[in-house]
Structure formats: C-alpha cells, structure tokens
Amino acid sequence: LETDDRKTLATITKHFRAGDFSEIIENLSRTQAAQLFPVIRKELRADVFGRISFVHQNYILRSVPLDQALELIRQVPEEDIALLLRKMPRTRARTIYEELTELDPEIGRQLLHYDRDEVGRWISYTFLTAAPADTPRAIYERLRARTPRSHPVVSIYVVDQENRLIDRLELEELVRIEATDPIEKLLDREVTSLQASDSVETAIHRFQVRDAVEMPVVDADNRLIGLIRADDILHLTQDAFSDTMQKMGGVSNFDTPYMMTSVFQQVRKRGGWLAILFLGEMLTATALTYYEAELDQAVVLALFLPLILSSGGNSGSQSSTLIIRALAVKECNLSDWFRIFRREIVTGLILGALLCLVATARITLWDVLGWADYTEHGKFSPELVTFTVAIGVLGIVTWGNVVGSLLPLGIRAVRLDPAVISAPLLATFVDVTGLMIYFTAARYILDLA
Amino acid sequence: LETDDRKTLATITKHFRAGDFSEIIENLSRTQAAQLFPVIRKELRADVFGRISFVHQNYILRSVPLDQALELIRQVPEEDIALLLRKMPRTRARTIYEELTELDPEIGRQLLHYDRDEVGRWISYTFLTAAPADTPRAIYERLRARTPRSHPVVSIYVVDQENRLIDRLELEELVRIEATDPIEKLLDREVTSLQASDSVETAIHRFQVRDAVEMPVVDADNRLIGLIRADDILHLTQDAFSDTMQKMGGVSNFDTPYMMTSVFQQVRKRGGWLAILFLGEMLTATALTYYEAELDQAVVLALFLPLILSSGGNSGSQSSTLIIRALAVKECNLSDWFRIFRREIVTGLILGALLCLVATARITLWDVLGWADYTEHGKFSPELVTFTVAIGVLGIVTWGNVVGSLLPLGIRAVRLDPAVISAPLLATFVDVTGLMIYFTAARYILDLA
Numbered sequence: 001l002e003t004d005d006r007k008t009l010a011t012i013t014k015h016f017r018a019g020d021f022s023e024i025i026e027n028l029s030r031t032q033a034a035q036l037f038p039v040i041r042k043e044l045r046a047d048v049f050g051r052i053s054f055v056h057q058n059y060i061l062r063s064v065p066l067d068q069a070l071e072l073i074r075q076v077p078e079e080d081i082a083l084l085l086r087k088m089p090r091t092r093a094r095t096i097y098e099e100l101t102e103l104d105p106e107i108g109r110q111l112l113h114y115d116r117d118e119v120g121r122w123i124s125y126t127f128l129t130a131a132p133a134d135t136p137r138a139i140y141e142r143l144r145a146r147t148p149r150s151h152p153v154v155s156i157y158v159v160d161q162e163n164r165l166i167d168r169l170e171l172e173e174l175v176r177i178e179a180t181d182p183i184e185k186l187l188d189r190e191v192t193s194l195q196a197s198d199s200v201e202t203a204i205h206r207f208q209v210r211d212a213v214e215m216p217v218v219d220a221d222n223r224l225i226g227l228i229r230a231d232d233i234l235h236l237t238q239d240a241f242s243d244t245m246q247k248m249g250g251v252s253n254f255d256t257p258y259m260m261t262s263v264f265q266q267v268r269k270r271g272g273w274l275a276i277l278f279l280g281e282m283l284t285a286t287a288l289t290y291y292e293a294e295l296d297q298a299v300v301l302a303l304f305l306p307l308i309l310s311s312g313g314n315s316g317s318q319s320s321t322l323i324i325r326a327l328a329v330k331e332c333n334l335s336d337w338f339r340i341f342r343r344e345i346v347t348g349l350i351l352g353a354l355l356c357l358v359a360t361a362r363i364t365l366w367d368v369l370g371w372a373d374y375t376e377h378g379k380f381s382p383e384l385v386t387f388t389v390a391i392g393v394l395g396i397v398t399w400g401n402v403v404g405s406l407l408p409l410g411i412r413a414v415r416l417d418p419a420v421i422s423a424p425l426l427a428t429f430v431d432v433t434g435l436m437i438y439f440t441a442a443r444y445i446l447d448l449a
Numbered sequence: 450l451e452t453d454d455r456k457t458l459a460t461i462t463k464h465f466r467a468g469d470f471s472e473i474i475e476n477l478s479r480t481q482a483a484q485l486f487p488v489i490r491k492e493l494r495a496d497v498f499g500r501i502s503f504v505h506q507n508y509i510l511r512s513v514p515l516d517q518a519l520e521l522i523r524q525v526p527e528e529d530i531a532l533l534l535r536k537m538p539r540t541r542a543r544t545i546y547e548e549l550t551e552l553d554p555e556i557g558r559q560l561l562h563y564d565r566d567e568v569g570r571w572i573s574y575t576f577l578t579a580a581p582a583d584t585p586r587a588i589y590e591r592l593r594a595r596t597p598r599s600h601p602v603v604s605i606y607v608v609d610q611e612n613r614l615i616d617r618l619e620l621e622e623l624v625r626i627e628a629t630d631p632i633e634k635l636l637d638r639e640v641t642s643l644q645a646s647d648s649v650e651t652a653i654h655r656f657q658v659r660d661a662v663e664m665p666v667v668d669a670d671n672r673l674i675g676l677i678r679a680d681d682i683l684h685l686t687q688d689a690f691s692d693t694m695q696k697m698g699g700v701s702n703f704d705t706p707y708m709m710t711s712v713f714q715q716v717r718k719r720g721g722w723l724a725i726l727f728l729g730e731m732l733t734a735t736a737l738t739y740y741e742a743e744l745d746q747a748v749v750l751a752l753f754l755p756l757i758l759s760s761g762g763n764s765g766s767q768s769s770t771l772i773i774r775a776l777a778v779k780e781c782n783l784s785d786w787f788r789i790f791r792r793e794i795v796t797g798l799i800l801g802a803l804l805c806l807v808a809t810a811r812i813t814l815w816d817v818l819g820w821a822d823y824t825e826h827g828k829f830s831p832e833l834v835t836f837t838v839a840i841g842v843l844g845i846v847t848w849g850n851v852v853g854s855l856l857p858l859g860i861r862a863v864r865l866d867p868a869v870i871s872a873p874l875l876a877t878f879v880d881v882t883g884l885m886i887y888f889t890a891a892r893y894i895l896d897l898a
Contacts (some may be wrong), residue, residue: 026658029779053658065687132491140624152619154603154662167733170601171620175589209502212681213662230679231660237683238657241690242774248697249872250763250772258775259785267799270767276848277763278804282811284755289821295748303743303750306733306758306880314699314726314873318719321698323689326707328479336708342713350716355727362731372738397723399678423698423872424763431755 004182009039018044030059031259031413035065046209058084063260066092086121119203120196121219122236123226129157132166132184137172157216157224160186165216166190175381184252193218196225205330207233215221222361243419244328248321250277250422259434273424280428287432294448300374301442303434304359304389311397311426312353312434316404319344320426323408324418334418337409348401352394359393360386380446392438399437400430458488467493470502476477478707479508486513500523504684505532515541519548527796535570544556568652569645571685572675574664577607581615585623588632606665606673607636614665614673616640642667643745645674649685656682692868693777697770699726701873722873729877733758736881740786740888742898749823750891753808754884760804761883762876765853768793769875772857773867786858790851797850801843808842809835829895837894848886849879 024035025048033056040048047070049057057076061069073081075095082098085093114120128146130139139156146153156174158167167187178184178241193216194203199359205258206215207230213230261269280361288295295302319443323340326332332340346435366372367382374385404426443446462470470489474482474497482505483554488575489497498506498521506525510518510533522530522545530707534542534628563569577595579588588605595602607616616636626634642665643652656679685873695701701718710718737744744751772789775781781789816831823834853875857867891897 021855029782031780031785046898054660055658097775143621143624151660152603153621172592172602175592182591187673204683207680209504211503211600213601213680215679229662230683231656231662234656234683234686237686237690238778240687241693242778244485245774246692246770247698248694248764249774250768251770258771259788260782263711263799265531266771267803270764270796271800271803273758274767274800274804275807278756278760278807281756281759284759285811286591287753288752288755292748292752293752299741299744299748299751302748302754303734303737305751305754306737306884307727307753308873310730310733310876310880311723311727312874312877314723315719317698317871317873318630318700321700322707322715323694325694327734329687331480331707333478336513337710343715344702346712347715347719351714351723353719354542354716354720355723358724358729358862362734422766423876424759424766427759427762427872427876431759435755439690447666 003371009036013039016040016044018047018051021048025052025056028056029344030056034060034063034260039267041205046075051374054084056276062088064168066095070096073100082125084122084185099302103161105129105196109355111329112197117198117200118196119194119200119217119228120199120225121202122228122232123196124151124229125226126151126223126231127157127216127227128153128155129159130183131160131164132158135180136177137179138235139174151229152378154357155227156183158183158228159224162221163223165193165218165222167215171227182356184266191216195220195221200240202235203228204233204240232233244324246416247417247419248324248422250424262289277428279422280425281431283432284435287435291435294439294443294446296444297448298380298446300380300385301439303374304392304437307359308389308392308438309426309434310398311393312400312430314400315348315397316400316430317423319347319404320400320408320423323405324421327408327412327418328403334413337406340405344401344405347399348398350444351401352397355397356390356394360390361390383440384445390440391441391445395437395441396430396434401432403430403433453708453877462488465493467496467500470497474501474505477505479505483509483512492513495521495524507537507663511541513779515544519545524548528709531572531574535565547854551668555577559792563645566649568643568649568666568677569643569674571649571652571677571681572645573600573681574675576606576665577602577604578608578672578673579618579632579737580609580614581607581617581636584629585626586628588623589628600678603662604676605632606676607632608673611670611671614642614667614671616642629708638680640665642671644669645675649689652677653682653686653689687789693773693866695728696866696868697724697773697871699873703872716870726877729874731880731881733884740884742886743831743892743895745868746897747829747895749829750837750888752823753841754887757838757841757845757887758883759847759876759881761879763849764797764800764846765849765875765879766872768796768850768853769857769870769872772854773870776857776861777787778866783858783862786855789854789858793850793854795849798843800850801846804846805839805843809839812838837891838885840890840894844890845879845883848883849875852879 011184021044025036033052037045049060061072064072068108076084084308085097088096119149126141128142136215143153150380153171156171157165157171159165167189169183169186174183177183190214190317192206194206196217196219212230212327214227216224217228219225250273252273323332344380363374363382363386367374407426408421410422411418470493474485482501485492486509498509507672510521513521522533522560525533534546537545577588577591592602602620605620606614608614608620616638617640618632619636623632626632638664641655641659643655645666645668661679663676666675666677673753699722701722716834718883772781812823812835816823824831857870858873860870862866
C-alpha cells in the first residue's frame with residue numbers, strides 16, 4: 001500500500017473476500033482506506049463498504065464519483081444514511097438524497113431544514129417509544145420484533161398521545177416492576193432533552209455536564225423527534241476541534257481531508273487569509289517609513305526589531321490561546337473582562353520584565369566581550385541602546401499580552417468565534433502597533449530628531 | 450453573582466434548599482459554580498455537592514482546601530470517586546485516596562499504577578458480568594438486586610471462569626431468547642476491547658471508528674477489569690484538545706482552570722516558553738549584526754524586514770496547522786512525508802508568487818505616487834529594491850511552508866507530540882533562517898559589499 005502500486009495490490013488481493021477487505025480497512029488510516037478501496041474488485045465493493053465503519057464510509061464516499069457513491073450508500077443501513085449525508089457538503093448531500101428516492105422523506109426534511117451547527121441536523125431517528133400505560137412485556141415484544149440495528153437500545157422514551165416527551169426510562173429499569181405492570185409506576189417525569197434548534201455547541205456542553213449516553217431531541221412543542229448519542233457528540237466535538245484549530249492557525253475550514261485537497265483548493269483556502277495578513281503587515285512598512293529618519297541615524301535599532309516584535313506576538317499568542325480555550329470550555333465569560341484585563345496587565349509586566357532582564361544581559365555581555373558594536377561607531381552609549389531595547393521589550397510584551405487577552409473577548413462580544421484571533425492575525429496587529437512603541441521610546445531615549 | 454458580593458448572595462440564598470442550589474449550579478459555568486459554592490451554608494454543602502454533575506464536582510473539588518474536599522468527596526457515589534480522583538493532579542489524588550480508607554483498594558491500585566495517558570486510569574468498575582450458562586432470568590434477577598447507579602447498564606459482559614472476556618451482549622438482545630435459555634445461544638464471540646495499557650489516544654480513535662457507547666477494558670491476559678464509556682471518552686477528548694491547543698499557542702499545560710490560576714502560576718507556566726522563544730529569536734539580532742554592513746548601506750531593507758519575516762511565519766503556521774490536524778485525526782502519517790513535501794513546495798511557490806505580486810504592486814504604487822522613497826536618496830533603482838523584496842517574499846513563503854509542514858512530521862518521527870510546533874516556535878525558526886534568505890538576495894541584487 002505504501003508503494004502506491006495498484007497492480008501488485010490487485011494481484012495480492014485477488015483471492016480476498018469481502019470480510020478480508022473490511023478487516024484490513026478497519027486497521028488502516030482513513031486516507032489509506034480511501035486509497036485501497038478502488039483496488040477492491042468491483043463486484044465486492046458494495047459488500048465491503050457495508051461492513052466497514054462509519055468514519056471510513058464517510059471518507060470513501062467523498063473520494064469516489066457520484067454514481068459510485070450512490071451505489072455504495074445503498075449498502076448502508078438506512079438509519080446511518082442520514083448521518084453520512086449530513087457529514088457531506090450540503091450540495092453533494094442534497095444531490096445524493098434526491099437520487100435515493102427510497103429514503104424516508106423525514107431525513108430529507110431534516111437535511112434541508114437544519115443547519116450544520118444545529119442539533120436537528122445530527123439526529124438519529126431510530127428509537128423506541130412507549131405510552132405510560134404500556135407494560136414491560138409489551139415493550140419486550142416490540143424489541144423482539146425490531147430488526148437488529150447497529151446501535152443498541154439503551155432507553156425507552158415515554159410519550160403522550162401527541163408524541164410529547166414525558167420521561168425516559170433505561171431498559172434496565174423495566175426489571176424493577178412486574179412484567180404486567182404499567183410502566184407509569186417507574187416515571188419520575190424528569191428528563192433532560194435538547195431542542196432541535198439548539199446549537200451543536202450547547203449539545204456538546206450538555207453532554208459533558210450530564211455525562212449522558214444519549215439524549216432525546218424535541219421540537220418547540222416538546223414533541224419527540226429523535227435522539228442524539230454520545231458517539232455522535234464525539235464526532236461533533238472532533239469536528240469543532242478541527243475547526244477551532246484551523247481558525248487559530250489562520251486557515252479557512254477545509255471540508256475535504258488534507259491528503260485529498262488539491263493544491264489549487266489549498267491555495268484558494270489559504271491564499272485569502274495570507275493575503276489579508278500580508279496587507280495588514282504592510283502597515284509595518286508604512287510605519288517604518290515614517291520612522292526612516294530614526295533608522296537612518298541609528299541602524300542599530302533595526303538589529304533588534306524582529307526580536308522585539310516577535311516577543312510581543314509570542315506573549316499575545318499565549319494569552320489569546322488561554323482565553324480562547326477558557327471561553328471554549330466555559331471557564332470564563334464576557335463579564336469577567338475586567339478581571340482578565342487586570343490580571344493580564346500584571347502578568348504582562350512581569351513577563352516583560354523577565355525578558356527585559358534577558359535582553360539586557362545579552363546586549364551587555366556582547367558589548368563587554370566586544371562581540372558586537374551596538375554604539376553605531378561611538379554615536380550612542382551602550383547603556384542607552386540597552387535601555388531602549390529593554391523598554392521596547394517591556395512595553396511590547398505587556399501590550400501584546402493585553403491585546404491577546406482582550407481581542408478574543410471583543411470578538412465573542414460581537415458574537416463571532418474568538419478562535420478567528422489566530423496567532424498570525426495577532427502577530428500582525430502587535431507588529432504594527434509594537435513598532436510604534438519601540439520607535440517612540442527610541443526617539444526619546446536616544447534623543448533622535 | 451456577577452458583582453462578586455458574597456454578603457448579598459448569602460442573604461438572597463438564605464432560605465434556599467439543597468435542591469435549589471444544585472439546580473442553579475447546573476446552569477452556571479464551572480467558574481461561576483466554584484464561586485457560588487462557598488456561599489452555600491456549610492450544613493448544605495455536602496448535600497448540594499452530591500447532587501451536581503461530575504464536571505462541576507471536579508471543578509469545585511479543586512478550588513477548596515483539602516479537608517473540605519475530603520468531606521465533599523464522601524457525598525459522591527463510590528463509582529464516580531475514582532473518576533474524580535483521576536482527573537486531579539496525582540499528588541492531591543493520592544493524598545485524598547489515602548485519607549478515604551473506606552474506598553475499594555482496587556481504585557487506589559489503578560490510580561497509582563496507570564498513567565494519565567493510559568486507558569487503565571479512566572476505567573469504570575461497575576459493570577455486569579455473566580457466564581455463558583446464565584439465563585436471561587438470572588441476569589434480570591441480578592439487575593433487580595443492584596442498587597441504582599448514575600449510569601445505566603447497557604451491556605452484559607460474558608466471561609469464563611478465569612474472568613476472561615468472551616463476548617458482550619446488549620441488554621436488548623436478551624429478549625431474543627426464552628428467559629430460561631442459556632445466553633450461550635446469543636454469543637458470536639466477537640468483541641472489540643481495549644487493553645488497560647492502551648493509550649488514551651488509541652481509545653479515542655477506537656471509539657470514533659466504532660461508534661460505540663461503551664467498550665470493555667481487559668488486562669494483558671484478556672481478563673475483564675472494567676469498561677470505558679463514550680461520555681468518559683468525550684471528557685478525555687476535550688482534555689486532549691485543550692492540551693493540543695495550549696501547546697500550539699506556546700503555553701505549558703495548565704492543570705487548573707484559567708480564572709483560578711494565580712498570576713504567579715501563570716508567569717511560571719508561560720515564562721519558560723517565552724524565555725526559550727526569546728533566546729531563539731535573539732539569533733535574529735546575531736544574524737542581523739552579521740548583515741549590519743548591508744543594512745548600513747541600504748536602510749530601506751529594514752523597512753520591509755517585519756513584512757517579509759511575518760509572511761514566512763504565517764504561511765508556515767498555516768501549513769503546520771494543517772499537518773498537525775491531519776496527523777491528529779489520522780488523515781495522514783509519517784510515510785506520506787515525501788508527498789507532503791512535494792505538495793507544500795508547490796503550494797508555497799504559488800502562495801509566495803501571489804504575495805510577491807501584492808508586494809510589487811504596493812511598492813511600485815507608493816514609488817510612482819511619490820508617497821515613499823525606497824531608493825535611499827537615489828542610491829538604488831526602485832526596480833531593484835522591488836525585486837529584492839519580491840524575491841525575499843517568494844523565498845521565505847516557500848521556505849516557511851516547507852518547514853511548517855515537515856517540522857511536525859519530524860517531531861512525530863521522534864515520537865513527540867507534533868503540537869509542540871507552536872506558531873511562535875515556528876515563527877522564531879523561520880525568522881532567523883528567513884532573514885538570511887532576504888539579506889543574501891539583497892547582497893547580490895543590490896550589489897552590496
């Protein structure tokens with residue numbers, strides 16, 4: 001597989017059966033699985049596809065042409081088709097859905113109705129309901145009559161005649177009453193549910209707080225429409241994580257897996273952000289042009305420019321990471337802004353002073369040892385140059401720290417995702433403003449015109 | 450609560466009962482919950498604590514003194530104590546465990562034996578086992594005799610006389626046979642399990658691929674020792690996510706929540722990394738000293754220095770994010786390095802060329818409009834200055850891109866976590882190497898001594 005040699009692979013696998021392939025695929029990475037799949041003999045493909053896991057199915061579906069995808073998707077148990085379709089880009093999902101006329105129209109309704117970040121989009125429709133008057137025996141009968149599904153029945157959802165959710169019973173609770181008693185006895189009518197219009201973020205948080213294995217999903221009238229399981233939430237958490245990570249790295253969200261995106265797609269997704277950052281960073285050239293006279297008089301200032309700017313970017317990137325993370329896991333919220341501001345000023349000053357010391361030691365050492373001449377041929381005293389750099393570092397680290405912590409809060413305040421404050425964006429902002437701090441300090445300390 | 454005014458809060462809540470508090474706490478963020486908790490009257494605290502969710506319990510336990518923590522932890526169902534203890538820093542967990550003499554010694558054994566990144570540390574010990582000769586009726590009896598726990602029984606684990614795992618049955622499967630038949634009939638003896646020594650990463654991946662609600666955990670001899678549930682995996686995923694995010698932001702992992710870490714702790718956790726990055730970035734000053742002659746002759750080079758260096762850092766941060774993410778979700782692995790290298794060179798060249806055009810347009814425009822003089826008072830032709838910057842941008846963007854994609858792979862190759870390639874670390878590396886590219890280009894193009 002490593003060698004990418006399809007012919008050899010085809011020979012090796014000539015006598016493999018569907019079971020062999022599915023076993024191999026389960027042990028491969030998703031990309032490798034998608035590579036292996038076309039090697040499988042045509043007549044076996046659909047069978048193999050039906051046996052492998054959802055994650056691999058999803059991956060393979062996105063890598064084959066539409067007609068093959070349609071053929072393959074028919075091998076998936078109906079309850080899982082909805083999930084597969086929902087993971088796909090909406091246009092492709094819609095096309096496939098329209099072709100699969102045998103599908104439950106309910107699935108299509110959800111697919112078109114709810115957004116990717118709403119709970120309704122991720123619902124599973126296979127669940128067991130019961131009326132309060134039902135007996136355990138009746139429920140067991142219903143379970144027995146049910147065709148086996150890929151997911152076990154964990155709970156029974158008790159609803160009234162209008163399908164409104166009353167309670168949820170664990171299957172194990174049924175043994176606590178006689179088989180002929182109504183389950184009404186067991187109800188405490190307290191049940192945690194999600195609204196179909198709730199955000200995925202809310203659902204993830206609810207699952208984390210409740211430690212639940214599954215949760216019922218209801219509409220605005222408390223009518224039961226489906227359920228969402230902890231393993232669905234696990235996938236959604238992973239997706240949210242990918243999303244946050246890419247935003248923080250300054251990349252638009254990729255729908256397709258890394259190894260499958262073409263170079264052109266990559267350039268398109270990254271080029272925009274990169275160009276915006278570049279245009280922003282151009283302001284440094286503009287600002288520096290403004291300080292050209294100072295630079296002309298003291299080229300030594302340029303030597304420490306990247307050092308100073310990057311230290312501001314670094315401390316900013318640290319504090320923004322801490323705040324973005326704290327917001328994401330709800331460790332703090334907007335109302336804490338002043339306390340955060342106060343903390344980060346203090347932290348920034350301490351960290352700045354620390355780096356200040358390091359810088360002073362380094363410059364003094366090089367000067368004393370004669371490894372470098374920072375006096376511009378005797379024009380400036382080494383102490384003043386050191387002092388300029390030290391003040392620059394202190395100022396910019398503190399500034400970077402405060403900006404890095406408040407910017408994510410500001411972004412959240414206007415209801416955007418704070419993760420868009422990527423390290424690159426922050427560095428750009430701190431670079432432009434930071435060099436003003438540095439050169440203003442230099443102008444006064446070195447007494448430049 | 451927002452006002453932090455404990456007295457007012459105490460008055461308001463004077464007549465609240467435990468149930469009221471637990472309801473309120475469930476709707477608060479974790480930090481707010483920890484703030485509210487000390488306000489609750491002493492005699493109610495333990496009761497309230499026993500009612501709230503695991504996440505909040507865990508959070509509150511870390512914010513109170515040891516003796517209070519001990520008193521509180523006795524309110525938690527025994528099966529959850531193990532989980533709570535495992536989430537805490539090891540030393541504190543050990544102290545608490547030693548004080549709680551009434552605890553199952555098994556929990557202590559696991560706590561001391563397995564590492565935080567091993568599955569064994571996160572096992573739940575409450576599960577239902579059965580022998581192949583058992584009947585559904587006998588299992589129902591056992592279920593009935595069991596005290597209700599916070600988590601429902603979903604599966605029955607079938608083991609032999611040496612407690613070796615044979616199969617797993619869903620509770621719902623029991624209805625498929627007569628209540629007096631042995632469950633042996635239902636077994637297919639195919640069961641996915643985890644080893645206690647497996648890494649948490651493996652467990653997360655297995656759950657994602659299998660879409661499982663729970664999985665049995667066995668020792669090296671296939672003896673069943675516990676199970677791990679999808680909701681535990683959800684917590685572990687969130688922790689892994691926090692960890693990755695902090696690494697990428699250049700921050701050491703924080704055990705305590707953001708709002709609860711003291712400024713001193715923050716400085717300690719961040720100062721180390723910041724100082725290392727600062728020392729690394731000092732190499733830019735060293736390198737620039739080496740190019741001081743060029744800078745002296747062409748101060749104009751300094752004007753574009755931050756622009757050029759940051760564009761390399763940005764493209765590098767994008768590609769490293771993509772690769773770190775792809776490695777984390779297993780979309781690619783080490784053996785793909787050459788394909789990644791090839792791709793990222795091409796992507797880098799295209800993105801570099803794009804930024805090159807933007808830079809050329811900007812410099813030419815400013816020059817033509819007379820907004821800036823980049824000729825150093827006529828010493829250099831504007832075309833050559835533009836060409837130098839353009840080549841610098843192209844070279845550094847490509848270089849940053851390649852470094853950003855290969856460095857995470859290299860780190861993974863030596864079995865470290867690729868997420869340590871934080872944007873700051875990458876930027877530092879690209880800054881130092883990038884300015885060499887820029888000044889070497891300048892030396893030849895502008896014909897500097």
